[in-house]
Amino acid sequence: MIKILIVDDHAVVRSGLMMLLDANPYVEVIGEAAEGNEAIQKSLDLKPDVVLMDLSMPQGKDGLSATTELKKLLPEINILILTMHDDEEYLFRVIQAGASGYILKSAPHEELLNAIQCVASGSAYLYPSAIKTLMEEYLEKVKQGENFDTFDLLSDREKEVLTWVAKGYANKDIGEQLNISVKTVETHKSKLMEKLNLKTRPELVKYALKKGLLHFE
Template sequence: MIRILLVDDHAVVRMGLKMLLNDNKNMEVIGEASEGNEAIQKVQELQPNVVLMDLSMPHGKDGLSATSEIKKLLPDIYILILTMHDDEEYLFRAIQAGASGCILKSAPHDELIKAIQSVAGGSAYLYPSATKRLMEEYVGHLKQGGNMDTYSLLSDREKEVLTLIAKGYSNKEVAEKLVISVKTVETHKSNLMEKLKMKTRPELVEYAVKKGLLGYGV
């Protein structure tokens, strides 16, 4: 029996998924959560085999942050990201956060069942277009010499924030230059540091110098 925790900010979506999954004799929904912090708590209480995690939850902790924390606390729990975003950036961020797979919300019901069974068995699962994209990315890196460059994982906005921080601008000054809030700058900074596996500003500056980012105006 695959024990599943549903995490989605829409109660109607959770209800529909619960009915679908409980109709499968090998699956049981043992709990629900409406945002990431609640998901982290429920995972520790209920010990599910699989967490079906919504990516975008505007209230509370988002799906990627929750996934990362859950995998640190309980690395043996498998997480399947449920998303409406068929986007390369979200795909790589989900994998880096520790998810075992991604499936689109628009996927047929039988594909969702297959995806849950795959990750519960210890395998990875990616929706078809994501698999193709990942293969293309891998082949591209091989052609460049086989080195996986983490810079490619950054979004365009994260690259802008990285460059400005490396040039010595404060978070407030970065926010003013990019016309975004200081909180948004801090979020981008946190995300890019996690992707680059760095903890300090000097590390970011050194990285930016090596990438040649400080030679360009923003």
Template sequence: MIKILLVDDHAVVRMGLKMLLNNHAEMEVVGEASEGNEGIEKAHELSPDVIVMDLSMPHGKDGLSATSEIKKQLPNVAILILTMHDDEEYLFRAIQAGASGCILKSAPHDELIQAIQSVSKGNAYLHPSATKRLMEEYLIGIRDGEADHFNLLSDREREVLTLIAKGYSNKEIGEKLSISVKTVETHKGNLMEKLQMKTRPELVAFALKKGLLGYGM
């Protein structure tokens, strides 16, 4: 069962999401909050697996600030940003804050379900147009002289990077490579430091650009 905390300033939105998610056999909404500060408190109190976080909340702490604070205090909680803004500025800010993914409020219900399932497993989730813009922005950075540190990675780190980008969890990566989860985490930490990246979506974009998923750009 995926335990979910809803953080949105609109009660009607929370009610609709709660009905939708509670009707799914694998999901349970364990709590609600109307702004970021309350969301932080509820996250500590309820220990959810996934927080569906509204980006824009005019009262109290906003979604990005709350996301950043929660990830510092509860790094294992996955946060899915729910937004009406189809804008790369918000996308990059959400990733930098530590969000596991972003989904538009206009997205179909089945896409929301898929996104929650994905981030609950430790994967990243970005809606298609966001993925395209993330890649475009990354490639612009490369063309403008951004350092490419791929050559600094060991063969094992490249293997781990490829499997992370393909959506495997640390446990699954360990099983595939016959190494412990702790060793996987060490390799992941090393490659993120070498690539100067902090989040899974950044790693996915980098791996896609390098052609590690079988279809580069």
């Protein structure tokens, strides 16, 4: 019996997945969560075999950040990313975060069930077209002598916010520069610091300098 925790911000999606999975005798849905922080707590409490994790969850912690933190807290946990994003950028971020698999929401039900069994057994799973992309991109990176680091986990917007924060700008000023709300700035700032494991502004400034994001006349 494979114990599953479903994580998705849409209640309808969670209900549909539960109906699908509960129809299989070898799978048991033991819980659900609507965002990353809830997923982490329920994983600690329920100890699922597989966490079926959505990437894009606007409220609370997103799936990528939750995956990164969960793998630190529960290294043996198997996380299968279920997302609508067929994008190599997300693919590499998911692998860097420590997920065991990556499958599209458009995949047939049989493929989803196969992916769950695969990661539950300790193997990795990628949808077929992603394997070719991964191999080609990885070989190119190796050829160029490049390595992945936590900076690759940041979105373009988070990198922009990182730069402005490191320059000493207040959240209100950053919002005006990027034409976004102060709350959105705070959300990006919180998430990027989680992804980079930074706690203070001095640490953030030092990191930005190291990455060449700050330039002085």
